Amino acid sequence: MPYEPPxxxxxxxTEIINTLNESSLELLRDVATYAEAFAEEKEREVRLEESADQEEIKGRPDDFPDDIPVKVTIKQISDNRYDYWQWREGDKIKSEYKCPVDPDE
Structure with a gap:
């Protein structure tokens, strides 16, 4: 099979094409690695936003406005698990400690 360029x-x-054409092999590999990781992060944010929109949260904090979708996520720190409220503010995903995870749940 003959070689075909990408x-x-x-x-x-065009500006990006020109910049890439002028870049070293090392820089191109760094850009590719970053672009893949950045795309995965954006996909993760979309999934979080979609799941927050679909999930009804019991015990929603009183100080959260109704128009902000909030969900509970579990974070493992050392050998302990904790519930955190998680929500979006603009392009940022914010979280706030809620309580330790009940081991009986």
Missing amino acids: TLPANLP
Whole structure:
């Protein structure tokens, strides 16, 4: 099978194409690694937002406005598990300690 160079995405801006064409192999690999990790983070944020929209939270804090979707996530710190409220403010995902996870649940 003969070699074929990679196909440029049609929606890639010219400035980015020019910058990539002028970049070293090492920089291109760094950009590829970062772009993949960044895309995964954006996908994660979308999943969090979708799950927050679908989940009804019992015991919602009184100081959270009704228009902010809030969910409970579990974080493991050392050997202990804790519930945290989690919500979005603009482009940021915020969290606040709620309580330790009940081991009987």
